[in-house]
Amino acid sequence: MTNPQLLPDAVDRAAHRSGQVCSLPPSVCGVSLHGWVKCGGGISLFVGLIKYKLLHQSILLLLLLLLFQLLRSGHTSYSLGRTLGSTFTFLCRYSLYTRTKLGYMFYKRQMKKAREKYPAGHSRAQPTNINGIKIIPVPVLSDNYSYVIIDTASSLAAVVDPADPQFVQACLEEEGVTLEAILCTHKHWDHSGGNRALRRLHSSCRVYGNLMDNIPGLTHPLTDKDTIDVGTRLRFRAFYTPGHTVGHMIYLLDGRAFGGPSSLFSGDLVFLSGCGRMFEGSASTMLSSLDTVGSLNDDTLLWPGHEYAEDNLLFAAEVEPGNVVREQKLQWVLQQRGQRLCTCPSTLAEEKQYNPFLRSHTQDLHRALGLQQNQDEDWTSYRARVLEELRRQKDIYKAR
């Protein structure tokens, strides 16, 4: 999940506008929480939660609704109230998505809709084979990628972020391989939602991730720079990269074991020409995580968690219109997406040339954002400020 702006379908929107009670919980509702309460959804959800004995969730919901109403009722000045109100609405949705069963219910609903809309996946992807190591992007949900990584000599496999277990299982069966490990980047359901279902099918499979992120089905908690071996030729190094979530991890497949380039599975930290939103960390934290990526070899292949290339490069074009490498990549991506083809992998050498979120050190970007380093500001703090402004502009761009 990179953006919890959780939109209902047209029918549910119409129900809101006409004042009917809608079926969506507030965490998945694109209409404001206030509107949702007004149309009666809050009451029906509360009754539903009590009915299903979700006492914890119902108390949390009641407290959230009470606080929200206080903010809206003129106890604060108008503009402060609006700011606090929108922040609070976001926190409500995010908390409900990440901390309660409502988030899981929403994910299941999104998965069902995506399967109906894209029975063969949202994009067409080809496997990459490097000296007998096969990397297969599996398009899942509406724009996520899971990755199946196979050592063809031993027929052992690992999978990164199996969000839709049905699609990943079909890939494993088609390849006739044994699943040894699930590498989970972070807790958001669109990355971790299939862990338990896959593990039920592969009982000896290990589930890796960070304990702080509450990864479903976790069996092997990781810390920074831990290694994970699958057979003799698949060796991953985990890096702790907080910012998007408090326990976000990325996984580097070491190319030295099979004589090829390394591969980075970056979850929602870095995308082609973009980076994830800072839901659970400051700009300084995120910068430190992005610097981890920046320190890896230029020939590393980047396999991100979402197909966001086109949108990200269009935003980069606004920030750095004169960047020739970015323009060439954009033209290639437009061609690929015109045929719904997958755009990964790129290389870190490419990303360092056009991904604005990996370029907070460049003067071109500083000029484009109209920022200057203050006299009493150290270089890292300044770069964090650049990153924060960049993220702010990207969010405005997305909302347009």
Ligand SMILES: [Zn+2]
């Ligand atoms: Zn996410």
